[in-house]
Amino acid sequence: MADTRQVGNLTIHFVGDNAAQLKGSFDSSYSGSQSFRSAMSETARSFRDIYVGSSLGDLKDQPGFNNAGFDPNSPFTQSTSGYGKASDAQTYFIVVTGKAHTLIQDGRSFVGSTDLVLVHEFLHPSQLIRDLTGSGVGVFSEANTQMREQTIAQELGKVPGIDFPDVIGTGTPYTVKLDSPGAQPYTVEPDDPTLSIDPIRFEDAFGHPFDGSDNDILLLKAALFDGSIDGWGNYVTPSGSDRYNAPFDSDNEKIVLSAGHSDRAVSIVQNGGIRQIKQVFNDGSRVNSQYDSDGRLQTEEDVFTNGISAVKYIDTKNTHPYNELDVSEDATGQVTAAQIQLDQNVIAAGGAIGQIFGSAIGNALAPNDPFQRIVTSTVAGLIGQKLLQTFTASLTLDARLRRQRLRRCLRAGRGPCRHRRDFLVPHRRARPRDGTDRLEWAIV
């Protein structure tokens, strides 16, 4: 028989032998701290059920527990006074062990409080949403949680620097050490907050599929913050790709938000594979990477703080005569440089060409005569007749519409003219009357 508390749509279930004690602890913090009450209403916007016990054994029979993926042997569950994890977008599990412990900050020790361990663990679910929807730079989720805990501790009568570590004043997080013999201090891993969202939830809320645009990202964050869309949050290791594909959520279709110390990222997972990663760094620069269905990087767009952008296109499906195409444009959208790495067989056919086409493309895109200009005869000569045929054969897309779009943008002088999925490739016009082959640049 569980003891429960209701906060809005959220039901808190206190389970196990210490249920009454845990509920009493929650009640006294809830009635004593305005900040804790508002933190709980924040959590209640996204979560429906939170289970609280004194051990994993207390929680193991509750619905969804196995999905949370607790590891009973990890330091997470062995060396600390409390911990928690979500099992889906609406369900969260908390263990507060009640073990005597000490908070250590900068060599100073503070007697730990089990009431505050419970408060701390209740703050993590909403902290994760805050970390991913906020706009601040550098995310230190654990430190942010400890600062909120400190505010609540003060409202409950603690004095920072005297009987609770002053995390807000010093900016230094505390570590936890159990008071049992031989216990090691437990430093919370600086893992990255990560949130997995079902794309159907976005489509239901906004009437169109999530397209990864800045607009859709903003809509998604607003909906996460007000609780109209929820997501399954967890902390994942900063190295590798866990941040971008949220392996804790076994769904094959996901939108994943994550935050590291130097960037925030939004990625799209389709069919179990990462298809797009959009990153914004603390200095304002951005990187947008697209992957093909086999998981190979296909394009990468870098936008630097000075407005210069560079697009790298990698021909993963070998449908073009080159392996890689790099195009740069300035802040007004003018193409300033392009470089092609030709396929080996093309090089063999056409001679040693790893040419930087550079100004030739810039000229070709001059606003007054953007697509009539033939690439310089020098370049054409280097490529040679045989190569030209290879280029032509490889072009299957109709570029007309996109050319018009770029031309309109350039004419209107509304830089930067961005076409994220458009790439410059050599394009041969219909054979002119004089019978000569002509090569020009087109956006496909």
Ligand SMILES: [Zn+2]
């Ligand atoms: Zn914590």
